[in-house]
Amino acid sequence: MPRSRRSGDVVQARVLVAVGTDKHxxxxxxxxxxxWHRGVGEDVGLTVQHGHTRAPAVPGxxxxxxxxxxxxxxxEADLVVCHAGPATILEARRQGHLPIVIPRDPARGEHVDDHQQLFARRLAAAGMVALAETREVVIEALTAGLANPIRFAVATDPEACEARRAAVEQVGRIVEDLVVASAGHRQRPRWRLWVRPDRNGERR
Structure with missing residues (x-):
């Protein structure tokens, strides 16, 4: 949920970027x-969890x-940007965010298959994430979110969270079946959300 801001705050907004623990x-x-951050500078405080990607030259x-x-x-974040990891998306929504989701693309060496793309597109169609698959759309979403963070906020009551969890798992099962049906996939992707998270909150 977007934080309330005081007029005297030096940092006007906080953005969390999370790419999870995938080895790619x-x-x-x-x-x-x-x-994008070069254009906003000190107006935005960043936390960038970059995983196995080379560390960016930005604060946070x-x-x-x-x-x-x-x-x-x-x-603490006003906006959450993340890859299409099911647990990351679910946790963002639990915290009151409509996450801006960029799915990994196997054609670019970002994942082993296209299940993140399938998953993110299904969730976007259901209104559960803000899908951004190009640089232009990412920038537009961040600009709109900083101007009005409420556009990327969702309700956080317990019953709604449980319903969203069930919806995420249902979509995950659908995408799992789609991936298995695709040529060249020998193993089923691991979509089930485990009880215990790993060190980065991903249940993979």
Missing amino acids: PFDRLIRWLVD AVTFLSHDELQTAMA
Whole structure:
């Protein structure tokens, strides 16, 4: 949920960027964020969890966040930008965010298959994420979000959160079946959300 801001605050907004723990680099997303940040500078405070992507030359870059650290970063953020990891999306929504989601593209070496793209597009169609698959759309979403963070906020009551969790898992099962049906996929992707998160909050 967007934070209330005091007029005397030096940092006017906070943006969390999370790429998860996948071993593939996600240079494209990080490069877009770095380019965008040059234009906003000190007006925006960043936390960039870059994982196995080369550390960007921006303040707030960190390789990984523990589950508690990720929760704190999400609670303090005005906007959340992330890859299409199911647990990251779910946690962002639990914290009151409509996440800006950039799915990893296997054609660019960002993942082993296209299940993030399938998953993110299904969630976007259901209104559960703000899908951004190009640099232009990412910049437009960030600009709109900074101008009016409420556009990227969702309700956080417990019943709604549980319903969203069930919806995420249902879409995950649908995408899982789609991926298995695709040629060249020998193993089922791991969509189930585990009970215990790993050190970065991803249940993979």
